[in-house]
Amino acid sequence: MTDSNMPDGAPSQAIVIGAGLGGLASAMRLGAKGYRVTVLDKLDRPGGRGSSITQSGHRFDLGPTIITVPQIYEDLWAACGRDFHADITLKPMDPFYEIRFPDGETFTARQSTEAMEAEVHRLSPRDVKGYRRFMKDAERRYVVGFEGMLLKPMHRIWETLKVLPEFALLRADRSILGLAKARVRDPRLRMALSFHPLFIGGDPMHVTSMYALVGYLEKQFGVHYAMGGVQAIADAMTRVIEAQGGQMRLGETVDEILIDKGAARGVRTTKGETLHAPLVVSNADAGHTYAKLLQKQRRRRWTDAKLKSRKWSMGLFVWYFGTRGTRGQWADVGHHTIVSGPRYEGLLKDIFIKGHLAEDMSLYVHRPSLTDPSCAPEGDDTFYALSPVPHLGHDTPVNWATEGEVYRRKVAKVLEGLIPGFEDKITASRFFTPETFRDRYLSPNGSGFSIEPRILQSAWFRPHNVSEEASGLFLVGAGTHPGAGVPGVIASAEVMAGMVPAAPHPIDLTTPKLAAE
Numbered sequence: 223m224t225d226s227n228m229p230d231g232a233p234s235q236a237i238v239i240g241a242g243l244g245g246l247a248s249a250m251r252l253g254a255k256g257y258r259v260t261v262l263d264k265l266d267r268p269g270g271r272g273s274s275i276t277q278s279g280h281r282f283d284l285g286p287t288i289i290t291v292p293q294i295y296e297d298l299w300a301a302c303g304r305d306f307h308a309d310i311t312l313k314p315m316d317p318f319y320e321i322r323f324p325d326g327e328t329f330t331a332r333q334s335t336e337a338m339e340a341e342v343h344r345l346s347p348r349d350v351k352g353y354r355r356f357m358k359d360a361e362r363r364y365v366v367g368f369e370g371m372l373l374k375p376m377h378r379i380w381e382t383l384k385v386l387p388e389f390a391l392l393r394a395d396r397s398i399l400g401l402a403k404a405r406v407r408d409p410r411l412r413m414a415l416s417f418h419p420l421f422i423g424g425d426p427m428h429v430t431s432m433y434a435l436v437g438y439l440e441k442q443f444g445v446h447y448a449m450g451g452v453q454a455i456a457d458a459m460t461r462v463i464e465a466q467g468g469q470m471r472l473g474e475t476v477d478e479i480l481i482d483k484g485a486a487r488g489v490r491t492t493k494g495e496t497l498h499a500p501l502v503v504s505n506a507d508a509g510h511t512y513a514k515l516l517q518k519q520r521r522r523r524w525t526d527a528k529l530k531s532r533k534w535s536m537g538l539f540v541w542y543f544g545t546r547g548t549r550g551q552w553a554d555v556g557h558h559t560i561v562s563g564p565r566y567e568g569l570l571k572d573i574f575i576k577g578h579l580a581e582d583m584s585l586y587v588h589r590p591s592l593t594d595p596s597c598a599p600e601g602d603d604t605f606y607a608l609s610p611v612p613h614l615g616h617d618t619p620v621n622w623a624t625e626g627e628v629y630r631r632k633v634a635k636v637l638e639g640l641i642p643g644f645e646d647k648i649t650a651s652r653f654f655t656p657e658t659f660r661d662r663y664l665s666p667n668g669s670g671f672s673i674e675p676r677i678l679q680s681a682w683f684r685p686h687n688v689s690e691e692a693s694g695l696f697l698v699g700a701g702t703h704p705g706a707g708v709p710g711v712i713a714s715a716e717v718m719a720g721m722v723p724a725a726p727h728p729i730d731l732t733t734p735k736l737a738a739e
């Protein structure tokens with residue numbers, strides 16, 4: 223076991239556990255404040271769920287595909303004295319995405335209000351007025367929930383109590399599906415207006431209607447694709463961190479956060495190495511941070527029992543595959559397609575409440591090769607198909623080791639209706655199940671998005687960005703305030719950095735890095 227001594231200038235050392243987008247954003251923010259940051263991640267690439275894998279010439283974006291609110295990235299880069307757009311090319315999507323319903327109808331989402339209203343009118347003329355009301359609801363929720371809460375630290379209950387009157391006024395107790403039902407009558411539109419929380423792990427039947435703000439975000443700021451995938455963003459973040467004098471240590475798993483006399487002192491890795499720093503930021507899942515990395519500590523708030531009693535977001539089955547010579551084929555299938563299954567509420571109940579793997583499914587299908595040909599060999603297509611499934615914490619969890627291939631074939635059957643004949647053209651194929659999420663990202667219950675964003679698991683009720691278990695310990699990422707999704711985890715880093723003073727000894731880039739000491 224090696225034990226690096228507290229080096230000179232130790233108060234300026236910071237350790238970030240996890241190179242997910244929240245961890246990378248934290249390292250950038252701390253670097254900008256003069257800290258010398260060491261980032262450790264068990265994976266061999268930065269980006270966490272936002273990283274990619276390459277197989278047979280196909281680059282598969284593993285997770286996030288939709289970039290909203292470019293301002294969040296611009297602000298992060300600007301805090302480091304840089305220009306986001308000099309590093310990353312964002313391509314606006316038009317249309318945003320298409321939903322295909324079992325009756326053969328479609329709903330195409332676009333930025334233009336006129337186009338959206340025309341689409342609503344085409345499906346259900348009597349719902350246009352209700353749709354307009356829904357979009358007004360979305361805007362009001364954006365002002366309170368996004369502008370008012372996203373970047374505020376929520377570890378003092380007062381911050382949450384302050385917004386309660388507005389929450390009551392906005393009927394935040396009502397679910398987003400409840401709000402959609404109150405505004406429009408067509409079941410297809412109810413789905414189209416309420417499914418968005420699924421992208422951050424929330425059950426539309428139970429997630430607060432505050433999440434209607436996502437519809438407003440899309441309309442206001444557009445939907446974009448980052449050329450090179452979100453991996454390109456993670457790689458650019460890494461370059462900023464290294465230019466700041468920070469160090470990336472990939473392939474390193476943290477086993478324990480070291481606490482002494484109530485203060486964070488550093489971490490110990492699974493290889494037995496100890497790294498010291500008075501500031502530790504964990505981007506590992508909040509559940510993993512408390513249950514595993516702090517298992518030796520007597521915890522006041524986030525005990526194992528409390529973590530177990532949380533409602534966790536659903537698991538994900540994601541099938542990544544490439545097809546040869548198909549670029550000109552399936553011309554009606556765009557970059558983002560949602561194939562809506564025969565049931566909406568019944569399927570949600572199966573996934574979130576009963577923990578039952580249903581025979582039917584709804585799929586999100588990603589085809590980035592249309593926008594970014596660099597992700598596939600020339601003329602080929604790169605796809606992923608994502609199906610929300612129960613997480614592993616239900617009473618009788620699915621055994622994915624045996625069920626995975628069976629389920630992949632069921633997904634293929636549904637996809638056959640969208641991209642007929644695709645199976646004969648497959649050249650690369652790999653799938654992730656909740657067990658992959660558990661083992662790869664150390665996600666409790668193999669959940670896709672950590673703790674579910676229900677109202678009583680949000681703001682003060684969510685794991686705080688500053689830990690109550692030890693001084694000098696901070697948490698960022700999907701399981702913390704404000705929550706999952708790339709804008710959420712990048713915001714969590716900003717909230718964290720706002721609570722950390724500037725480094726006592728800002729780093730001198732000419733001094734050697736931690737590894738060399």
Ligand SMILES: Cc1cc2nc3c(=O)[nH]c(=O)nc-3n(C[C@H](O)[C@H](O)[C@H](O)COP(=O)(O)OP(=O)(O)OC[C@H]3O[C@@H](n4cnc5c(N)ncnc54)[C@H](O)[C@@H]3O)c2cc1C
Nearest residue numbers: 240242244264270271285286287288476506699700707708
């Ligand atoms: C399939 C999918 C599609 C999505 N689509 C979108 C989308 O379109 N738009 C959007 O905004 N969001 C989307 N999301 C959500 C978004 O990707 C996540 O919420 C976000 O990327 C999570 O970031 P994070 O900072 O919490 O870290 P994570 O990505 O969870 O990364 C945490 C990192 O910590 C590492 N780690 C954990 N424990 C340890 C340890 N003990 N030692 C060392 N390293 C450790 C892990 O290896 C991992 O790299 C999607 C997610 C998925 C899975």
